[in-house]
Amino acid sequence: MxxxxxxxxxxxxxxxxxxxxxxxxxxxxxxxxxxxxxLAKDKDKATIIEGDTTNEAELEKAIAGQDIVYAxxxxxxxxxxxxxxVIEAMKKTGVKRLIWISTLGIYDxxxxxxxxxxKSVLGNYITEYAKAAKKVEESGxxxxxIRPSWMTNKDKxxxxxxxxGQPITNTEVSRKSVASYIYKLIKKPDEDVQESIGLEKPGTxxxxxxxx
Numbered sequence: 001m002x003x004x005x006x007x008x009x010x011x012x013x014x015x016x017x018x019x020x021x022x023x024x025x026x027x028x029x030x031x032x033x034x035x036x037x038x039l040a041k042d043k044d045k046a047t048i049i050e051g052d053t054t055n056e057a058e059l060e061k062a063i064a065g066q067d068i069v070y071a072x073x074x075x076x077x078x079x080x081x082x083x084x085x086v087i088e089a090m091k092k093t094g095v096k097r098l099i100w101i102s103t104l105g106i107y108d109x110x111x112x113x114x115x116x117x118x119k120s121v122l123g124n125y126i127t128e129y130a131k132a133a134k135k136v137e138e139s140g141x142x143x144x145x146i147r148p149s150w151m152t153n154k155d156k157x158x159x160x161x162x163x164x165g166q167p168i169t170n171t172e173v174s175r176k177s178v179a180s181y182i183y184k185l186i187k188k189p190d191e192d193v194q195e196s197i198g199l200e201k202p203g204t205x206x207x208x209x210x211x212x
Contacts, residue, residue, distance in 0.1 A: 001028055002027055002028070002068065002186065004029050004069075005030040005031075006030070006031050007032045007053050007073060008073040009033040009072070010033045011074070013175045014179075016178075017070070017179040017183055020179065022046065029045070029047070030047040030048075030062065030066065031046045031048045031049065032051055032053070033048075034051070034052060035050065036049070053082045053085060053086065054081045054085050055085065059085055059089035060089040064095075066095050067097065068095075068099065068186055068189060069099070070099040070182060071086055071098065076124060077128075079132045080135065082132070083136055086098070091140075096142045097142045097189050097193075098139075098141045098143040098144070099143075099144050099185055099186070100133070100144070100145045100146070101148075102129050102132070102145050102146065103122065103125060103126060103129045103148075104126075104147050104148065104168065105122060106147065109162075109165070109167055111168065111169045114169065114171055114205075114208060117207060117208045118208075133196065137194075137196070144193065144197060146199060147168075147196065147197065148178045148198075148200075149168060149170055149172050150172050150173075151173060152172050152173070152209075154174040155176060156174055157174070157176055157180045158174065158201050159174075159178075159181065159199045160199075160202050161192075161198065162197070162198035162200065163198075166198070168198045169205050170200035170202060170203070171204045171205065171206050171208060171210070172210070173199045173200050177199060181197075181199060
């Protein structure tokens with residue numbers, strides 16, 4: 001039995017991943033979020049904890065005894081502080097495996113006109129998420145950073161991976177694909193350790209996402 005805690009458990013990708021975890025009898029899931037009422041529907045499927053991901057003490061209490069931390073966090077103004085709190089809580093509790101959702105462009109890895117567009121739209125969001133990712137990379141934890149391309153709600157799993165230093169040229173990937181990769185990492189926790197992985201759907205090159 002593997003014990004997984006999802007931080008930011010109300011996020012769209014997080015909820016897709018959670019549905020996969022709930023149906024797996026070998027996974028015990030804990031959901032951590034600011035407003036527990038949002039996931040009251042899942043109270044019979046997981047342990048639900050209400051808390052603040054910038055509060056190290058609350059995180060430490062929730063993370064203790066877990067095997068894997070999956071952090072699906074947001075907030076441009078607080079993402080660095082959240083990264084610091086998660087890292088310290090994990091170190092104090094001896095939990096090593098971290099799945100960290102970041103954003104596209106934190107290494108200036110998005111190629112061509114798409115890269116220019118991505119930077120113009122995301123702006124400071126990229127800067128702050130890059131700082132948070134650097135904290136994760138320097139943490140000494142067994143992390144996997146995930147950098148999805150622009151996400152869709154398409155009901156299909158179709159993605160390819162790129163590693164840090166490789167360009168990203170495809171403009172989209174489905175949330176279901178990202179959730180499936182997260183679930184794969186939870187089932188195979190030795191995969192892509194201390195790697196920063198870009199996820200993109202092949203064949204979606206362009207100057208920006210087709211729907212934008």
